[in-house]
Structure formats: C-alpha cells, structure tokens
Amino acid sequence: MIRGIEHIGITVSDLPQAEQFFIQALGASVLYRIVPPGDPQQQVEGKGMAPLNGFPPEMNVTGLAMLRLANGCNVELFQTQPAVQDRSAHPGQPGINHFSVYVEDIHQAAEKLRTHGATLFEGPNDCFAQETGKGNQTWFAMTPFGVLIELITLPSALKYDPPAQHTRWIPQA
Template sequence: MTTIRGIEHIGITVPDHDAAIAFFKAAFGAEEMFSQTKTNGGPFPAEQIGPKNGLRPGTAMMRVTVLRLQNGPNVEIFEIDRPGGTPEANISDFGISHFSVNVTDIDAAIAAFCRAGGALLEGPYHLAAPEDGPGNKGIFGRTPWGLLIEIQQLPAAMTYFDAASAERWIPED
C-alpha cells in the first residue's frame, strides 16, 4: 500500500493568469517556480492533453504556472480559453470550495490580502472547538476573481475530543 506524504499542489483555474500570479505574490509572498507554457510552449488543446488531465473538449490551456506558497502545498495556476463553472463557488457547492492559509500574524495577512485586491467576509473571528484557543482566529476572503480563501492564525494547540483518531497537521514555522 502506498503511503500518502501530503498534498503536493492544488490547481486553480483563473480568468487572468498574470493577475492571479501577481495576487498570490502580493497577498501571500508566493514564488514562481516554473511555467509549463514558458518551458513547453502552448497553448495546449484538449485534444492533446485532455486524455491525461480531463481538459474539456474544445478548450485549451493557455497558460500554466506553479507557485511555491511557503510551507504548504504548491499552487498551480491555469488559464483556460473557455472555462466553465462559476467563479464564486462556496461551501454550499459540490467540489473543493476553498483552501486555508495558515499564518503567524492574521492582521498582517489580512492587510496584504486586501492590498493585493482581495475582499474580506465577516471577521476576523475567534475559532470554535476544536480550533479554539487563545489567539486562534480566522477569516474568509475572496480573490479578485472570486476564489474563496480562508486565513487562519493558530498559535494555541487544537482541542482534541476523545473520539479523535489523529492530530491535525499544521505547517511549521
């Protein structure tokens, strides 16, 4: 049986590749690692790569870049010529609704997120069990293209209930 080591990257389809790269750099200090399209050309039509990654027929990957997001999964940014779906998925929709970024200073992270063009929802708020603890706070915000991102500050240990079978992974400093 294969042992899972962790999530290596998440893929995000955006309406404007360059604007998304700029947002992640400004909001989270992301570093550009490599670009598939700079290295291998492009665009990549669905007829060429769809059998490998499920790209919908009649579309093409225009630009693809992988970002390093500090001490956590990498982020792969896709620009598709005719994307489907809605840009503002949320927790009540099927599929991945958001991802969370763990930070050491939520106020500084919020300021950077907003300066980069993000819009906040209500908060920050104190987290409830099992995430409760002194200084544990969270807030959700949307990127300029509508992606929901959660920002969490977790300086206190998690509360583990008797039924907990494992401890939560938290990125190290």
C-alpha cells in the first residue's frame, strides 16, 4: 500500500536562502512555487490551514516551494509570517515538520493510520495550484507520538513552472 516517502516539509525563516542551500549544497532543483516569497496576493492564511494539518491559525504562509532532490524524495519549503526562528518543532516552526507517504488508496491508508492511534485532520483534501488534477489528494494525520504525516496520491499530471528541468519524484508501484 505505501510506496515510500514522497516529500518532506521544512519550515524556514528565509525561503530564498533555503532554496539556494538545497540547490547549491544538494543539487536540488525548484519545481514550482505555490506561494512565491514577496507576493502578498498569494499568501495562505493559517486559519484556513489549521483544520487541515494543525498549522497555527495566527500565522500565514508567505512562501511555499517544491524542490526535487536527485533520484529521491522531494522537499517542500515553507516560509511564514510572523517569521519563525530556525529550530525544529510543529509546522509553524522551522525544521522538518512532516513527512509524506505516497498511497494508492487514501481512504484505506487513513483508516490504517487511525486504527494504529493516529488522529486524522479534515480530509481527504483536493490538491490545488500546480498540484490540481483528478484524484490528486492529501490527508494529514498526527501520530500518537506527535509526528505529522501527510498521505498523498497524485494519479493526475502536475503542472510545473517554466524553468523546471525535472518532474516530481513519485515512488514506483
């Protein structure tokens, strides 16, 4: 049922700086920016995300980019307002805040998590922006020990920003 880790999410205080680190130090490439930094029209309010994944309602997402790491999982970078301090914690703090597993059947996977003590957030939720497509969905769950997991299924093609040279890595069936 689980194919593998599809992406990890990391909240940072400076999205352009983090992108450059991943590009230069790890050979990553930017696939797309759902929320380009410095574009207040594209910000995502925390109160809208809170019921989906526990994001602090008093914060806003001011930057959100998807990067590809060679032949491995993708990395999703978040920037928030108010800005975070660079230390690990929940999705509104810097550091790895969740990991995502690719699933074929999101309902079956969610039920398995629930059976093993996870608390599910609202879902499943249709993907948006460059990730929109028939059947493309996510669903977040909090483990009993406080780790946020995102279930994701992307059966439809994604849209990539013009300079993207790679496609998003999806674990093989």
